[in-house]
Amino acid sequence: MEIIDFLTQKVPLFIGFPLDTLKEIIDASTVTSFEPNEAVIEFGETGRFLGVLLEGEAELSIADNTGERHRIDILKEGSIFGETSLMTGDRTIADVIGITRCTALIIPERVFSSIIISHPPAVTILSRSISGRMKEYSLGDKNVDIVASFVKKDIDPYGLRLQSSKPMKLLVINCGSSSLKYFLFDTADEKKNAEGKVERIGEDGTEHTYIAMGKKIKKILPTGSHKEALDAMIEELTAEYTGVIRLLDEITAVGHRVVHGGDKFINSIKITPNIIENIEKISDLAPLHNPINILGIRELQKLFPDIPHIAVFDTSFHHTLPPYAYLYGIPYKYFEEQKIRRYGFHGTSHFYVALKAAEYMKKPFNALEIITCHLGNGASICAVDHGRSVDTSMGLTPTEGLIMGTRCGNIDPAILVRIMRTENMSYDGLDALINRESGLKGISGISNDMREIQEAAEKGNHRAILATKTFAYQIRKYIGSYMAAMGGLDVLVFTGGIGEKSSWVRSLACQGLNCMGIIIDEKINKEGMGDKEVLEISAPHSQIKVFAIATNEARMIARETLRVLNTENLSKLITTQEEKPIPVEVSAHHIHLSREHVDALFGKGYQLTIMAELSQPGQFACNETVNLIGPKGTVNRVRVLGPERKQTQIEIAMTEQFKLGVQPPIRQSGDIEGTPGITIEGPAGTITIDKGVICALRHIHMSTEEALQYGLSDKDVVRVRIDGDRELIYGDVLIRVNPDYRLAMHIDTDEANAANIKTGMQGFIEGIQSKGLKG
Secondary structure (H helix, E strand, O other), rough: OOOHHHHHHHHHHHOOOOOOHHHHHOOOOOOEEOOOEEEOOOOOOOOOOOEEEOOOOEEEEEEEEOOOEEEEEOOOOOEEOHHHHHOOOOOOOOOOEEOOEEEEEEEHHHHHHHOOOHHHHHHHHHHHHHHHHHOOOOOOOHHHEEEEEHHHHHHOOOOOOOOOOOOOOEEEEOOOOOOOEEEEEEOHHHHHHHHEEEEEEOOOOEEEEEEOOOOOEEEEEEEOOOOHHHHHHHHHOOOOOOOOOOHEEEOOOEEEEEOOOOOOOOOOOEHHHHHHHHHHOHHHHOOHHHHHHHHHHHHHHHHHOOEEEEEEOOOOHHHOOOHHHHOOHHHHHHHHOOOOOOOOOOHHHHHHHHHHEEEEEEOOHHHOOEEEEOOOEEEEEEEEEOOOOEEEEEOOOOOOOOOOOOOOOOOOOOHHHHHHHHHOOOHHHHHHHHHOOOOOHHHHOOOOHHHHHHHHHOOHHHHHHHHHHHHHHHHHHHHHHHHHHHHOOOOEEEHHHHHHHHHHHHHHHHHHHHHHOOEEHHHHHHHHOOOOOOEEEEEEOOOOOOEEEEEHHHHHHHHHHHHHHHHHHHHHHHHHOOOEEEEEEOOOOOOEEEEHHHHHHHHOOOOOOOOOOOOOOOOEEEEEEEEEEEOOOEEEEEEEEEEEEEEOOEEOHHHHHHOOOOOOOEEEOOOOOOOOOOOEEEEOOEEEOOEEEEOOOEEEOOHHHHHHHHOOOOOOOOEEEEOOOOOOOEEEEEEEEEOOOEEEEEHHHHOOOOOOOOOOOEEEEEEEOOOOOOO
């Protein structure tokens, strides 16, 4: 039988495709064979193709942690395989192994993405097929949870490896006013990575350093512009003996560091003329950085006009700061009209080392409270609460926060007024003072380089000692304040040039923090990192883990570039579907109770009674209510939801926190570590819990089938448009997937009131913000 006849008669996925489209698919595909016990797909691979079994039998199976293999399904002629990872962007969760000799049609990922998922009936068939398979076999033989096994065995749950469905070469560009840093990442073989930097651009003595293939090359270049620096980069990358590419068209995509994204760019994004125009519009927020970043983008677009260019913003990681953390105490009109607020910087570094710490500890990233200290010539500190940046020391500009190499950091603003008045100083003069003559350089009178200051301090120079002590003291203050802001701490990380290399600064910064459970091993700390990526310096009896971690902002930019390329395919999947409405439900305050607390509040052995079934199967509103008693006030008649849970949890709206006098974080349901407690009053008694009050992260419940139709997975984050009198697009909407869920978006009463949204209205997914971490 001809392959085209086989597809139309035996493979439901292809029934309805035009014959010329099927011929195009077949022409772009290959036929391959595999033997009994030979794996054509292995666990943990990125999705590279869709397979159609033409002859033979194969098994879909997975090995558990003991090595025992569990068969999930038998694939026969006409079966498809490899579709799950292509639809979700995740790695494969099972092996496909021949039982007999098999022949298969291998359809490449690019054909799947460009042709098959553009056919809506095919997407419906794929999603139903995958959903049915996962639901029927989710427990496999001997009650083995396949999905749990996948998470436990995931070779890269934190997403720090650069993996792609096909080999890619990613160029990362960091363009400064007088420098160019570049990195080339080869996803097929990272031994072929390369990096370089050109310094003193536009000045005499321009120096180019290039590292690749185990060699380091230094050259002095003629005085020139950024264009000449980029020409020098290309010359080295394509050099005969030390180059890692031969032709420019080997480059797959270019990732660009952009310092300031303002409030327009909360995620990395594919660059278009409109994006460049919008970056230019906010360049007044970073006049020394954004214009030169745009110059680099335009020059690289000339060199690589036919490939994607991705903008990765320093500020994006901090877009989750709550208003009370980013607003300044000045008239509100300056925020509304001029967008004056805290934005934060070094986001790619803070994100990377926080992920790296979670990876090292083998703990879920979104279960940890982390403080990251990026200490270099520019320095900032960040509070990362359960995977979200909730505060950071830099502000509207990189001048705020810690004293730095040449920046003053936090200062009484009246001092600046006084200096301008008494010294008749111009605005430019003041800018130079606070950004180029202050900080460590200003206090020490020696240098902005901590190595030179430390050398002088060791010789007894008083101002050098004072500069170092002041720097370390400010770090300690931020650590203490951020620990209080998050209500706890699991991990403290030092990174950046000073954070990684100065054991003295790390020691001074941690001294006196034993009262907070931070104790370092001075011997290990003094020995230093050497070639290690991660050095644990906390003492064995320290309650808080303390690390020095080598940052890698270039890898994060490459990672973000890959993420945008991957989500672009998934976004295309969304746009090919007819807009499928998502029912919106407004969730008022409520409480979930444990068995212990049901007994305490309503009497021993009391059984909750059902008032009404909720939209999610098995969940119901109870007739029972309780009163919440906070330090400041009371909220009465809070509805109990059933069934009982392992831990008591209370979900309130933001406005109710002021009435009660508590400050709950925004969390997904079930994530209550480090949250405030409250007193609960019932008809049979009163209890006080030490944790459990949250403001719920807005989210969408989806069945497995519904998630697959959009190429979404559990813990993905999307943007949702809700139509109505005041159309609004909500970002940071968490996807929660379970085979038994029913489609519904949940927002709280505050979020609903902001746009006059009522239960029963409809939302529509606009795009994907990020893919969920398995860690």
